[in-house]
Amino acid sequence: MSEGPPRRRVVLTLGTAGLAAGGLGLLAALARSVVPDVLYEAPRRFPIGRPEDYPPNSVTLLPERRLFVFRTAEGFHAISAICTHLGCNVNHEEGHGFVCPCHGSTYDEDGDVTNGPAAWPLPRYAMSLSRRGELVVDTRRTVDPDFRLRA
């Protein structure tokens, strides 16, 4: 006690700094807790098989995933098959893009709307290659029309 001031000052500084850092940390943790690790839903990122399962220059519909997988000379890309109007499955017509059978929306080869009633383009999803050599689609991330995965 007799040494007084300097030691008291150290303790006070320590306390304030601890409070500030701890509070910041907890705030960060709180913010993090708002973003869930997973939700009760089907996985948004899933493997769709090996590149060789898709013939060159082909368009493949994965009905369970409601997804078109394109393999062109430049590489792979994936476009959703769910019409952005009311959610019907769109059909792909070679050279004409996509046509929705429900209310007649049409989209071009990149999935951009060419005719209503749909207002938004079909989402183009990010693709990657897993270490085990499988194609992986991530429906949480959309990409530019010129995205191509080289495999």
Next chain:
Amino acid sequence: MTVLFAVALAAGCQRTPEVPPVDAVQEAFRDGELSARESHGRRVFAERCATCHGAEGRGDGQNAYNLDPPPPDFQESLDALSPEDRRRVIEGGTAALGRSALCPPWGRSLDELEVEALLAYLVVTSRPSGDEEETGPGRRRWRRPR
């Protein structure tokens, strides 16, 4: 007070150590000392092999005396065969090792699990029969490996 506590402690220690409750159904699944895979193997063996090799693999099945060369006693002969060769005999018959064709190939009739089970049971049949006493009646409880 202290005395009382000491007495209570002593009484507590003297109680017979508690026997852990048994998992009765798992005990009932056990076929003697055999694991689940080994007893599966024993069933496959009884179905497909025992007619010639005998239930315990001693080469004394009812059809054994019709065979020349006769089926061997696994307790004596099995050690000479590597696990890969055992598998080859089960799947391709003795002919697969260039021996007589009397032991037929089972590779197309049995599935992978049955072959694995059979291999496991073969190890049991080749164990000298004295072994059981040494291991004693201590029964392993079912535990999943960590």
Next chain:
Amino acid sequence: MAVAALTPAGKGQGHRRAGLARRIPARLLRTFAVLSVVLLAVAVAAVVQEWRAEWRQWQSRFAEGETAVHGGDGDTEQGIQQIWLPDLDRVDRCTSCHLGIASPEMKDAPQPFRGHSGPWLDSHRPDRFGCTACHGGQGEATTYRDAAHQPLPFWSEPMASRELMEARCGTCHQERNPPSTYWLARGRALMTDRNCVACHEIPGRDSEEVRAPRLDGLALKVSPAWLRGWLADPRGYLERSRMGDFRLRPEEIEALAAFLLQPHGVVEADEVDWTGADPERGGEIFRASRCVTCHSVNGRGGTLAPELAHVGAKVGRDWLYSWIRDPHRLQPDTLMPRFRFDDDQVRDLAAYIAEDLAEPKGLDANQADPDPDLAAEGRRIFERRGCYSCHELEGFPVRARIGPKLAGEGDRIVDPAPLVARGIEPTRPNWLFTKVSGPERVLETARMPTFGFAEDEAAAVSVALLSLRAQDVPPGRITRDPDRPPYEPQGEFGALVRRYRCLSCHQIAGTGGTLSTVVLDRIGSQLRRDYIEQFIQNPIAVRVGLAERMPHLNITAEEAALLAGYLSTVMVDDAVEAEVPRDAAAVARGKELFDRHGCQACHIVGDSGGFVGPDLNGSGQRLQPGWTVAWLLDPERWKPGTLQPDHGLTREEAEALTAYTLSLPARKAQVLP
């Protein structure tokens, strides 16, 4: 960071702080500092814990391994992985750590990365079935402990052992047992055998038949002493008794016997003249007819019908006479055929059985008739214990199910006390096991009889019961056999099939018994017509080592012709009909193959060979060539579990072997067994 904060900053600030520090009481200041540091520690701990979560560590280890094997570039799964199965109400996050589970190349990797063993994932894709539906455990957990790899307090579904997992197969596979489910199949067979469905409603097994004798006219059949002994301890008389022990008290037995021995129904015995009865000739008939194909005598013989060593002490010879003469009159649903005996033969046979197979066993010494006044009390016991659920008796409803429904039995909340008292872990499987072993062990006043299951049998039945879950299985996930009505033979053929009870042992279109391994569906394409006709009249075993052989039913020549005609024109399969070249070259090639594949190890040709398969001498008179080829090409397809190995023959080889086998001459004299 904390150290940096400790270094004094500006001078003025330092003075101000010193002033502030001096004004706050020392104690408060210290508490403040300590609490702040604790707060910081908590914050750090939270971050560390999140960052070092079990699944994150496994994932980074897995990624290291993957990089080592598959090279650096590329993506691996990151974050919590889950399989979401809304229809099963399950979320399985097991794949967050079990990262190699679906990769066959990871089969030998250490856990938790090991690939799934066996062929199951091919038929049960992980994304459609998840993990816990089959394995149990807590799918939403992301740590080893919480996932209930080991039993976990307050989680009722820990991961199942290899054997208990079969119960979970049975939840969806309700009718047919999937392959490699030994315990489930055995438990279900035992439940069928013990007529569980007579008292309990069991999902998926409702169409099962209940087999038990009708009790009308029991007084004409059994002696009071036998009845008392039987009611007291059925297994004392019949080791394989299908009826359980109802744990009756002596006065209950007396009353029940009094009730049962009253005249019920209209059953009359035949009038028999016993003069000239010749038991010795009866014994010859007994052996020649091969009664032991189904019955056993002193434990040797078949298991389809009751042991006969003591039957003479149970039933009188008059009843035996009526029974053998026409079993279907006394018990319309019996499996026993009506042999074609003349009255003298029946008399001699009955005399033989009544005299020579009469060693008393497990019987009450008291031969006196029970007091008829007790019958009213006996009737009440008969009702209370639900005897009429299995046994038909005039004036009682058929199959009144007095037991509880078994749907959801596998999820029942159980009272742990009786198990704890017996030193058994109070889990649900153990509770069922204890109950099945002896219902009185969990409930003193249980009405259910004790079936006297051996330990492994009780465990098997527990597996079958555990498959009955409380949660409804989505209809799309239940595998059912296509609805196939039971096969009912018609016309004259049908009358003969019923008289000789062919379907007690043989199967046609999935209906019938399994004692005989010969399914009749395509028998007309397998065997030659004249051979069938001859065999029906005089069944000679073609397989020396097989214990069960077809009984001599004394089928007449006309009946045999009719049966053979029907079987070889209707019970055929065009897919196995084929012409096979049988020239000398083919025979020679066949002989070479026969030696190369060691066929003689199991088959007799000439005078030597093994006893496992059929004797092949003269098989040309027996077998159809097309069938022989089909059989050799894929025996497992026609008879799962057969001892005929699949040698992987080409069609040409199978045809050559057929040509050779069918060319073998019959032996000079067939020795009758």
